[in-house]
Amino acid sequence: LTVLFPAIPAVNFIFSLSVFFCVCVFSCKTMILLYLSSDIITVCVCVSRLRSAYPHSNYSTNAGFVWSPSVGHDELHQALGVSMKVTIISEHFREPLTFTCDGSSTVDLLIYQTLCYAQDDLDHVNVDDYLLKSVVEKLTAAILDLVELYCSTFNANFHTTLQSRSCMAPIQEAGLVTNLLSFNVYAAHRIPITWATSYEGFFLSCSLTHGGVELCAPQHTSKQAISKYLFHLVVWDQRVCFPVPINQLPRETQLTVTLHASLLPPPGGGEEKGKQWRSIEALGWAIYITLPSSVPQVDFPTSSFEVVFSTPPPADFCPQYEFSRLDTTSQTQLQNVLKLTADDKRLLWEKRAYYQTESVALPLVLASAPCWQWACLPEIYALLRQWACLVHLDALGLLHASFPDQELRRTAVQWMDSISDTELLDYLPQLVQALKYECYLDSSLVRFLLRRAIGDIRIAHYLFWLLKDNLQDSQFSARYQHLLAALLCCVGRALRDEFDRQCWLVSILTKVAQKVRDASPSSRQVSRGESLEEMKQYFSINSCCRLPLNPALLVTGINIQSCSFFNSNAVPLKLSFQNLDPLGENINVIFKSGDDLRQDMLTLQMIRIMNKIWIQEGLDMRMVIFKCFSTGRGRGMVEMIPHADTLRKIQVEHGVTGSFKDRTLADWLQKHNPTDEQYDKAVENFIYSCAGCCVATYILGICDRHNDNIMLKTSGHMFHIDFGKFLGHAQMFGNIKRDRAPFVFTSDMAYVINGGDKPSSRFHDFVDLCCEAYNLIRKHTHLFLNLLGLMLSCGIPELSDLDDLKYVCDALRPNESEADATMYFTRLIESSLCSVATKLNFFFHNLAQMKFASSEDRLTLSFAPRVYTARSDGLIKNLFICRHIRTASTSKGYAFVVRVEREGQLEVQLVQRTFEEFQELHSKLGLVFPSSKLPSFPSRLVIGRSRGEATADRRKDELNGYVWHLIHAAPEVAQVSPDKAHPGELWWSSGKELGEIKLSISYKNDKLFIMVMHIRGLVSLSDGTDPDPYVKLYLLPDPMKMSKKKTKAARRTCNPTYNEMLVYDRIPRGDLDQRLIHLRVLSDGAFWENTLLGQTFIHLNRLVPGQHWVDWHQLGGAGSDSAH
Incomplete structure (x- = not known):
């Protein structure tokens, strides 16, 4: 795994300079110089060739799917016919002389046209005597000199038409250049103003990598402070030299330049504290530049030669032997290779001649190559040419970031060319991600995808939306924009x-x-x-x-x-x-x-590929595969499956405890399939689909499984929805995993399979199905590791490092025999069937969906007197008492903040409950369930200051234990535990509107003025009394919280008026766009802890200097991150 997926950033970037240079000189003729990135020009040529190869009139290459009309080519150097307005001020004219002339007019014509208004006789006029002519000629010469200087400095591939070059620079092969790689690091430009007051000791680190592997130790510049000339910059003017000759660098070597700095120590701190504070922080990397951004200036030395890298031919001789001829010890050692050590790599490379008939071993062998410098490439290319041709699925392994060599990637794409258009659709998301690892836009993979898109409307359709979705990737947005433009150019109007x-x-x-x-x-x-x-x-x-x-x-x-x-x-x-x-x-x-649907989309893609593998092996698992597609970050479409209900809806037909009853699913299927033939068919569909779901969800580590995201069709097909947690990232209840069973397989499912409450032969068939399906997927372990590995850079939080891939590898157990794997999965089935946690999880969801209501007042909680529904408030999935706070009520005691997490809600809600309210809950539980054993309540006698902080801290731990035992108590007791966490009883939460505040903000003379005017609609305190509100401000970024300012406190009101001015001095104008106001409204607790009433964040990029910004701003709760 560490070989195929090195622990590096998703991709490193070649440090390059790309310039758009355009100069217009008004002289004897108009000259336009245009230089675009050579990478983009090459792609444009590639697109033009592709279009010409697939004309719209050729029905053999275009069967009516795509309309591709011919494109007319504009003459790049054709005059544009631009007219310009000219105004001339002279002592010979009372008023300025204004007229228009053509853009291609010469200076001589302009002078003659001007003199027509001043003189009658133009026969003896010499235009060379006029200042305009001489000034324009000098300007033209100066600009030409500037262009020549640029061409010689940056080794540009263009030159001016007036430039005379006696001969082109001689060409030298890169393999013959023995000079050490060196360059001059001059400065870092466009430094944000805030860095000057927050950081010190700026330095650059430069590293060389190839496929994620460092080629030598990084080089560092000296530490410098920020200087200010016209703008802020950091100047080093230092030479960096790597101890590696140029001829020993692989062609795809990448130079990464990282800017570092140390945080300034807080004012007033001692010397020792300042040393502890000065931790080095990375501020930026040299990647594809997106504005605004800091720009490092790196000057490479000029050369009298044009250095080129020619692809060497393969070696003439490359030995090849049968693997069976290898000694037994080496065979066993090579077969057990998975996570390669240095010794494993050495052995694998030494014995590579014996492995050439094992096509899937090629990525491991190439990853074991000692080096990729020019001198070693003939041997590697010979091995690549002689190796057994990889099938298209195995060739995916050569498209990872660890294999940047262009010839290798070209061969991988060539092997993939045999894939059908229908099968290509299954792997299109991974190929779109692999575009990030290409060194150049014009690559074999780009041409392959564009060519296939021209020939199939389905590929063009999905490629368009995948490219459009990746436009949100800040690092690669420019690359995907170019590729999207190329696709749109190819497909036709x-x-x-x-x-x-x-x-x-x-x-x-x-x-x-x-x-x-x-x-x-x-x-x-x-x-x-x-x-x-x-x-x-x-x-x-x-x-x-x-x-x-x-x-x-x-x-x-x-x-x-x-x-x-x-x-x-x-x-x-x-x-x-x-x-x-x-x-x-x-x-x-x-x-x-x-909602981000990319994770659901990836999960369904993996399940769809599993299903195709089973079908190809003659095993139809009757899986329900529905489509889910992201149309942009945070939005997308999901296919609806008809005639299906959630397990919760089916179970609650038998009451809230339906999840503990075994006949629920069987009765529901019998109701929808009344005849014996229909019912038997539905049971058969259930057995197969249930087995497929068990295997798929286990391999992919799909968590957060409850009866609201498992569905059953009337035809008996079972399937899962909502894949918010996968690869083993389970929901936690404290330190306990919520998903404690390997996968969801409960007794009511076994009841359907067995045809009753006793095991039958059909259960044996079910176990055999599971194990057979599991072993079939294990044979394709490398495929799923390749597919998931290519998605490491896609931005899905739960698929970001090697540990996530290792989870799938551990679940598939590729080194075990089929017999061992069969025994292993059988134990998993038994463990899942015996797990009580799954039923309890289902049970709590049933509880959360029912209405808590009673006609007896004695059973109603005083702090939750109303009726709530899960439809309006959401399902509770986790409760935890996170801290205690002083209350602002007259009781002058402590309250406990309960952290509430709900299904389908990203926001975490916080509920304030007192110890007495927990006591009331316990007593009401005793009334409702007199015959049940309740967990003991921590109500020990406390003498003295029972409301002190130490007592509250101890009670927090005891109450957490009580809640935990209550949830794990008998089902009829545990069902009521979520009742104390209704969102309707929150006196504040992150999603609740908590009033508005009116501010007047202005900026003048490097001062920021904030007038706090009014607040309206504040909520009352938890005891029903009005708060004593005041406003506290911070100007972010402010890591040391030195910018705190606050108003006076108003007394007993929810609608206070302040009209107080808070002023921040020494705020530079250029700093405003990067500053943020963090405003909090609190209730003054006098001798007790202050209570948060609401907060908001206000961006200052909308503020116009010299103008007053007066507006009402919505207040949110403690978890609010909304900004105005």
Whole structure:
């Protein structure tokens, strides 16, 4: 694993200079010099060739999928016919003389035209005597000198037309250059002003890597401070020399330049404290520059030669032997190689001649190559040419970042050329990510993808949306923009118009989803109907449109009456589109805005590939594979599966304790399949699909499984949805994993399989199915490691390092025999079936969905007197008492802050509960369940200051233990434990509107003025009394919290008025765009701890100097990160 996926950033970058240079000189003729990146020019040539190879009139290469009309070529050097307005001021004219002239006019013509207004006789006029002529000639000469200086300094591949070169520079092979790699680090420009007051000791570290492996020790510059000339910059003017000759560097060697600095020590700290504070921090890397950004200036030495790297031919001789001829010890050692050590690499490279018939071993052998310098390449290329041709799936392993060599990647793409268009769609996301590892835009992989996109509309469709989704990647956005432009140029106008319609549709749906989510729960239905009216206007303009989810889905309108939304945190939309096929049903999809669907998309891709492997091996697991596609960061579409219900909905038909009953699923299937034949078929579908789900969810480590994200069709097919946790990243309850079973397999599922509560032969068949499916996937371990490894740089948080890949490798156990793996998975089935935790998890979800209501007042909690539903408030998945705080109530005691996590909600809610309220909960539980054994409540007698901090701290730990035992108590008791955490009882939370504050902000003479004017709509304290509010400000960034300012406290009001001015001095103008106001409203607790009432963050980039910015700002809770 460490060989194929080195522990490095997703990709290193070649430090290069790309210049757009354009000069216009108004002289005897107009001269335009244009220099673009050679990489982009090469791609443009590649696209032009591709288009010419697939003309729209050739039906053998274009079967009506893509319309590709010919493109007219503009003459680059053709005059543009620009007219210019000229104004001349002279002592010979009373008023300025104004006229227009053509852009190609000479200076002589301009002078003559001017003299026409001043003189009648122009026969004896000499234009050389006029200052304008001499000045323009000098300016032209100066600009030409500047261009020549640029060409010679940066070794540009262009020159001026007036430049005379007697001969071109001689060419020298890179393999013959024995000089050490060296360059001059002059300075770092465009330094943010805030760095000058926050950091010191700036220095650059320079490192050389090839495929993620460092070629030598990094080199460092000296430490320097920020200087200010015209702008802030750090000057080193220092030579950096690597102890490596140029001829020993691989062609794809990458130079990474990193800027470091140390934090300034806090003022007033001692010398020892200052030493502890000065930790080195990386501030930036030399990557594809995106503005605004700091720019390091690195000057490479000039050379009298043009150094080129020619691909060496393969070696003439490369031995090849049968693996069976190798001694037994070496065979065993090589077969057990997975995580290569240095000795393993040495052995593998020495015995490479015996491995050439094992195609899948090529990535390991190449990763063991001692070096990739020019002199070693003939031997590597000979090995590559002689190796057994890899199948297209194995060739994916050569597209990782650890293999940057261009010839190697070209060969891998050539081996992949045999893949069919349908199979290519399964691996398209990984190939799009592999584009990040290409050194150049014009690469074999780019040409391969564009060529396939021209020939198949499905590939063009999905490639478009994958490229568009990756435009949000800050490091690679420029590369993906160029590739997206190349794709749009290749596919033709008809498909470009289709993509425009799809983007318009997604934009409208995003706005609708945002409006519905922002509306109050009671008005969301009305907001949905009003917002969807815009869809009617869309379809009145566009007669039909393909859905981004699938290009085969053509829709002509939307059925607003059938549309709705789901009451989860993101409030996804349920949409019903009218099918273009008059005989077809409406197309129902879910549109999500606010959720990242890339992880769901990847998980479903892995399950789809598993299903195809099973089918190819003759094993149909009856899997339900639905489509999920991201159309941009935080939005996407999901296919809806008809005739399916969640397990929770099925189980609660038998009451809240339905998850503990074994007949629930069997009765539901019997109800929907009344005949014996139908029921037997449904049971068979259930057995196969349940086995497939068990294997797939275990291998991928899919967590957070409960009965609301497992669904069952009336036909018996079971499937999972909502893959927010995978690769073993389980939900935690304190230090306990919420998903404690290997996968979800409960007794009610076994009841369906067995046909009763006793084991039957069908259960044996189920175990055999699971083990067979598991072993079939184990044979393709390298495929799944390659696919997931290529996605390490995609930005999914739970797939970011080697540990995530190691989880899948450990789950597949590739070094074990099939017999051992069969025994292992059988134990997993037994463990899952015997796990009580899964049923308890289901049970708590059933509880969270039911209404807590009672006609007896004695059973109602005083702090939760209302009725709540999971639909409106969300499912509780975790409770933890995180701290205690002093209350501002008259009791002058302590309250405990309970951390509440809910299903489908990213925000964490905090509930304030007192010790007495926990006592009330315990006593009410005793009344409801008199015959059940309750956990003991920590109500020991405390003498003295029972409300002191030490007592509160001890009670926090005891209450955490009580809550834990309560959740793990008998089911009829544990069901009530979430009742104390209703969101309706929060007196503040991160998602609740907590009032507004009116501010007047202005900036003048390096001073920031903030007037705190009014606050309205503050919430009362937990005891119902009005707060004593005051405002506290911080000007971020402020790591030492030195910018604190606050107002006076108002007394007993929820709508205070302040009109107090808070002033910050010495704030540079250029610093405003990078500053942020952190405003908090607190209630003065007098002798006790102050209570947070609300907060907000305000960006100052909207502030116009010299003007007053007066506005109301919404206050959020403690977890609010919204900014205005």
